Amino acid sequence: MTTLVTGGAGYIGAHVVRLLQQRGEDVVVVDDLSTGDASRIGGATLVELDLAACDAVDALTGVMTKHGVDAVVHFAARKQVGESVARPAWYYQQNVGGMANLLTAMENAGVDRLVFSSSAATYGQPDVELVDEKMAGHAINPYGETKVVGEWLGRAAGVAWGLRFVALRYFNVAGAGWPELGDPAVLNLVPMVLDRLERGERPKIFGDDYPTPDGTCIRDYIHVLDLAKAHLAALDYLDHDERHHDAFNVGTGTGSSVREVIDEIGRASGIDTTPDIEPRRPGDPALLVGSPVLIERTLGWKAEAGLPEIISSAWEAWQAGPRRIDD
Ligand SMILES: NC(=O)c1ccc[n+]([C@@H]2O[C@H](COP(=O)([O-])OP(=O)(O)OC[C@H]3O[C@@H](n4cnc5c(N)ncnc54)[C@H](O)[C@@H]3O)[C@@H](O)[C@H]2O)c1
Structure with missing residues (x-):
């Protein structure tokens, strides 16, 4: 094949x-x-x-x-x-x-x-x-x-x-299956937060007044x-x-908020990730979570990793790369 x-x-x-x-x-x-x-x-x-x-x-x-x-x-x-x-x-x-x-x-x-x-x-x-x-x-x-x-x-x-x-x-999508295969782009939330931490800056949250439990946008991390x-x-x-x-x-059918992701990065890295709150960005829906029912039933596929595994693998990959964050 x-x-x-x-x-x-x-x-x-x-x-x-x-x-x-x-x-x-x-x-x-x-x-x-x-x-x-x-x-x-x-x-x-x-x-x-x-x-x-x-x-x-x-x-x-x-x-x-x-x-x-x-x-x-x-x-x-x-x-x-x-x-x-x-x-x-x-x-x-x-x-x-x-x-x-x-x-x-x-x-x-x-x-x-x-x-x-x-x-x-x-x-x-x-x-x-x-x-x-x-x-x-x-x-x-x-x-x-x-x-x-x-x-x-x-x-x-x-x-x-x-x-x-x-x-x-x-x-x-976030995380890495192997440390050398981390996301090299700084376009999605997890690498954007790690990028700011590496520069010695605080993470940013765009909008904390959405109609969600902690006010920040919820997404489905895979x-x-x-x-x-x-x-x-x-x-x-x-x-x-x-x-x-x-x-x-x-997707997983379960959402995590921007604040939860940033907190999880703080736990994995041991770095203070207290964020700065910025105004909302246009075009960001409050909630975007995918039903996994069809893929589970038809392809027999189901996500295994949760947010902690996703973030710890992203952290490990970041630390294996050229912009390692030292204490
Ligand atoms: N990363 C995400 O969060 C995400 C989410 C939804 C969908 N996607 C889709 O998944 C796919 C892969 O995303 P990724 O995150 O791995 O991106 P990536 O930029 O890391 O990978 C894209 C690859 O395609 C190559 N490429 C781009 N344009 C090309 C062209 N015209 N001819 C030949 N090669 C070309 C690039 O060199 C790169 O190796 C994309 O189609 C993207 O739209 C990604």
């Missing part, structure tokens, strides 16, 4: 590459290394190319044919909401254009299995306690829109030429290793002849 992992040198992709290698599969990584790092992919074959480039279809078709690829896991994308608001056309070109090139190459090469990195950003700001899969399609920024369109494209390819397709909608395991379950599901669902939340 040979699996092609686009974006396999990135944060989440590298975890899936390692799990696939551990179960004895051959892995080919396609990555332009724009945010990825070649040292994260172990012994996988690396093909350095930009999926969204004009000549990517022929190159990708060649890679799939040469390596006898059976299935694809597609992570490669731009993922910064603010940047997507500033550069919408580029986000569509990168994320939707990249997906279109990939699908064309898969059809050309006769590769008919795809797991796609989607996002809770497809839900926008749902006014519910628990989000279920039927509520998608209400993205509120170009990044989320590219994920909605990516799902549409995957489904349309299923109708057109029989692609077996699953979209996994990730909630708030350990990156649990998330990576969901991809293997999704790949296995694509082998089933009867598939009644093609989009799954990857």
Whole structure:
């Protein structure tokens, strides 16, 4: 079995590459290394190319044919909401254009299995306690829109030429399965807090007057290793002849508040994490927690790690990296 992992040198992709290698599969990584790092992919074959480039279809078709690829896991994308608001056309070109090139190459090469990195950003700001899969399609920024369109494209390819397709909608990913595979970007809450602590600054909370028990926003945190395991379950599901669902939340069904996360970082690190309170940011829903019922029932996947394991693994990975925080 040979699996092609686009974006396999990135944060989440590298975890899936390692799990696939551990179960004895051959892995080919396609990555332009724009945010990825070649040292994260172990012994996988690396093909350095930009999926969204004009000549990517022929190159990708060649890679799939040469390596006898059976299935694809597609992570490669731009993922910064603010940047997507500033550069919408580029986000569509990168994320939707990249997906279109990939699908064309898969059809050309006769590769008919795809797991796609989607996002809770497809839900926008749902006014519910628990989000279920039927509520998608209400993205509120170009990044989320590219994920909605990516799902549409995957489904349309299923109708057109029989692609077996699953979209996994990730909630708030954090932690590290191995210390050397921590999140290198400072875009999500946990690395943002660690980044501030490393600079000797206090963490920031944007808004403590939301209608939640402690006034701060609640999100569904998922350990990156649990998330990576969901991809293997999704790949296995694509082998089933009867598939009644093609989009799954990857969450835990339990939320943690920003304040709880910051407190947990304080416990794991032994550092005072008393935060500064800033005004709310526009576009932040008070609550975003995913129902895991469908993925548990259909793929037999369930998150194992809770917030303490997520944060302690993120702390360990941060300390193994170049910006270790000393007392
Ligand atoms: N990290 C999260 O919290 C989160 C949440 C929801 C969804 N996602 C999605 O998961 C996927 C992976 O996210 P991540 O956190 O691992 O990000 P990442 O930036 O660490 O990884 C993305 C990888 O894709 C590569 N890449 C980007 N554009 C490319 C292109 N045009 N051609 C070839 N390679 C390209 C990068 O070099 C990098 O290795 C993305 O699709 C992202 O939208 C992430």
